Amino acid sequence: MQKYRISINDLPPGGKEFDLNDRAIWQAPLREFEMDCRISSPLSAHISVLPAEGGCLVRGELRGQVVLPCNRCAEDAVADIRNSFEEFEELPGENDPDAGLNAHAGNVAPDPTVETESRVIYERNTPMLDLAAVCWEEFVLALPTNPLCKTGCKGLCVQCGANLNNGDCGCIPDKGDPRMAVLRELTLHKN
Ligand SMILES: [Zn+2]
Numbered sequence: 001m002q003k004y005r006i007s008i009n010d011l012p013p014g015g016k017e018f019d020l021n022d023r024a025i026w027q028a029p030l031r032e033f034e035m036d037c038r039i040s041s042p043l044s045a046h047i048s049v050l051p052a053e054g055g056c057l058v059r060g061e062l063r064g065q066v067v068l069p070c071n072r073c074a075e076d077a078v079a080d081i082r083n084s085f086e087e088f089e090e091l092p093g094e095n096d097p098d099a100g101l102n103a104h105a106g107n108v109a110p111d112p113t114v115e116t117e118s119r120v121i122y123e124r125n126t127p128m129l130d131l132a133a134v135c136w137e138e139f140v141l142a143l144p145t146n147p148l149c150k151t152g153c154k155g156l157c158v159q160c161g162a163n164l165n166n167g168d169c170g171c172i173p174d175k176g177d178p179r180m181a182v183l184r185e186l187t188l189h190k191n
């Protein structure tokens, strides 16, 4: 998101603080990646950016709440987002803005915004830190890997698909490998 890009060169020596709570910062990529995740309580990030040799130090915290599908029963699982982070954002090498131009024999206008793997983007040779990208990446890192609707969710019956949290579905547990049944029969006939 262009409007959340800040020029690293213009940072005051003491750094600068930012409060970001525009829902679109998270909502846009959630939609783009078709993620099954709903923001249930507003997300907000407090970020401080301190200029440093060869880059900048990005510190902050992210708060909010989302609803994801439970890993076991697919019902709503509420997850609190609480994440503190501290990362050094390195400036991409000085040659990077021209990277890719060698592939074309002149006549090709350089791309004004060359994206790199880092969250720093060059705009007219000025390194810009994309705060929206920081917010999004920290959000993804803060998502639970195993969201559950409640601790001890019983999940779904493997035979009929009923949600076992709503009670027993009455299915008889699987008898196991049918090849083993032959052996079980043999044991039974021993007497
Ligand atoms: Zn569940």
Ligand SMILES: [Zn+2]
Residues within 6 Å of the ligand: 157, 158, 159, 160, 161, 162, 169, 170, 171
């Ligand atoms: Zn069942």
